Amino acid sequence: LGDSLSLGIAWFLENYSHKNPDSRFSFGYARFSVLGALINSFILFAGAILILSKSIPRIFHPEAVDPQGMLLLAILGIAVNGLAVLRLKKGLSLNEKVVSWHLLEDVFGWVVILITSIVLMYVNIPVIDPILSIALTLYVLFNVIKNVKSILSVLLEGVPDNISVQDIESKITSVPGVMAIHHTHIWSLEGEKNLLSTHIVISEKADHQEIILLKRQIRALLMRNGIAHVTIETDFESEDCGSRSCE
Ligand SMILES: [Zn+2]
Ligand SMILES: [Zn+2]
Structure with a gap:
């Protein structure tokens, strides 16, 4: 649900942001896209915290899993989400960047499942699943924070980074x-x-x-x-x- 809600908001505000200036918004609607980026960063942030809060306890209490079923699901998940990331990769706006990080987070989730299932077929160390999840989630979190910095700089009228x-x-x-x-x-x-x-x-x-x-x-x-x-x-x-x- 979080996914479709977040992508829906991003898509709606991104389209809205292409409207031409009018007497109500004399600069045009471009910042609606920045607003979308901010909302989506918060959703992504919340999602990452949720994943961490689930993964960390599993380091101490690993769960048994079915590797074959996991492998199949993972391949499917990577194919679907990977395609979405590739299609969005060309997007340059802050909003599109945040959305592609969101999709990438999903791909990472599936990559973790893929690696885990392969490893589990040979050795029985279920703790690898939560550890990989945590590492990749921290990576996404780091990039979300970087994006939020640029988003806030725009909203707070900061001087653009590359200009003095x-x-x-x-x-x-x-x-x-x-x-x-x-x-x-x-x-x-x-x-x-x-x-x-x-x-x-x-x-x-x-x-x-x-x-x-x-x-x-x-x-x-x-x-x-x-x-x-x-x-x-x-x-x-x-x-x-x-x-x-x-x-
Ligand atoms: Zn002035
Ligand atoms: Zn003057």
Whole structure:
């Protein structure tokens, strides 16, 4: 049930997130996909804790099993879930990443059963099943936590990992005609599309042609640095825009 609920939520929010911007959500619906990623991370996290809470006691009280039946089930499970992972692998959004980790967790579950059943056909050490489960679950958990960090960074308007505000500001100030820069914000819409807003200070004497050229150069520069959505305020040298920063 947890599986279909989680995949259903992911699928619904992912589709919803492709809606175009409207008067209610002027940025568009991309963050619905991020929300889906967060909800699914929690479900995955809860699932992992559940698996751990079941596996850990079984280290001390291993159960007897039927290896042949397990082997057959495992092959079936790996085939079905493996196919799903491969189909989703191309997805890049945070949401799709979380879903593929979820499916991968299921595949791992079956791999554990496969290995266990083969080993049990030769030697009788049932404790191998819970130990493998715990190891693979910890691996999934580690990756879920990594994903949650990127998800929260987007939701909390963090500067994208591969971008530095200081670096971008100094690149913009190096464009001829830009005298200074302040109040720069860089954030990400959904983990892929980056946005920037900033104020540049220009000469009193700059005419409108120069300003148009300047803004065009800055947009091209930012595009090369992975920022596609840009808002530039132009302040004249003698002008106090009253907004040096967000404080
Ligand atoms: Zn300003
Ligand atoms: Zn601000």
